[in-house]
Amino acid sequence: MIFDTHAHYDDEAFDGDREELLSSLRENGIEAAVNVGASMESTERTLELIRRWPCLYGAVGVHPNETGELNEEKLERLKAASREDKVVAVGEIGLDYYWDQPEREIQKKWFLRQLELAREVKLPVIIHSRDAAKDTLDLMKAARAEEIGGVIHCFSYGTDMAREYLNMGFFIGIGGVLTFQNGKKLKEVAAFAPMDRIVLETDCPYLSPVPNRGKRNSSLNLPYVAAALAQIKGISEEEAAEITNRNARRLYRLREQ
Numbered sequence: 001m002i003f004d005t006h007a008h009y010d011d012e013a014f015d016g017d018r019e020e021l022l023s024s025l026r027e028n029g030i031e032a033a034v035n036v037g038a039s040m041e042s043t044e045r046t047l048e049l050i051r052r053w054p055c056l057y058g059a060v061g062v063h064p065n066e067t068g069e070l071n072e073e074k075l076e077r078l079k080a081a082s083r084e085d086k087v088v089a090v091g092e093i094g095l096d097y098y099w100d101q102p103e104r105e106i107q108k109k110w111f112l113r114q115l116e117l118a119r120e121v122k123l124p125v126i127i128h129s130r131d132a133a134k135d136t137l138d139l140m141k142a143a144r145a146e147e148i149g150g151v152i153h154c155f156s157y158g159t160d161m162a163r164e165y166l167n168m169g170f171f172i173g174i175g176g177v178l179t180f181q182n183g184k185k186l187k188e189v190a191a192f193a194p195m196d197r198i199v200l201e202t203d204c205p206y207l208s209p210v211p212n213r214g215k216r217n218s219s220l221n222l223p224y225v226a227a228a229l230a231q232i233k234g235i236s237e238e239e240a241a242e243i244t245n246r247n248a249r250r251l252y253r254l255r256e257q
């Protein structure tokens, strides 16, 4: 059974068939998924979803490009949310200089504050880092993130950066990009990273793997990513699914099923 470590089922892209889709996950080999907050609003929707669906866990946090909305009061609300049942991580948090807003100092401030929050409530973090490799690593080192732990989601850097995060004890999140023709850099990272430090993710509704590239993504597409990983690692698809499932449970500190 596959574990999807990063999904956004609160997204409006699922408004038409969310019930049907979520109730079909297990019969399609998807054991569980973590619904990841990206704003205050999506954090609240995440809490609603995980109360309702046994197969969903949640992460609470504000994505770097949404940090303009944060203030002390909202950070307190995130802290309370992080203590709810089935909340397994703080995220997604980080830096995004591709969209580059709000200004970098604001992104950095709230990245650090949310790292501190994770340390305080003793949860791992889900890191979003795009076109911000050096600043992300510098801030995480300054915050001693190796003591917090977590995953670098949708890993988009090269093997040198992967080595840094692996040395800090982090997991590498791998999704649909692994199946892309232009996904060479990620294939190198997948080959480089030890099998016990890789987790599968969709980031759905985004980043659908080949052969469904460009369409709405869901956890149901993860077998394509597991197959691509299996090929790179020279193992069976079933092994790739089982090992990454165990890794996901270690990452989110859940009991093995």
Ligand code: NI
Binding pocket: 006, 008, 036, 092, 203
């Ligand atoms: Ni995401």
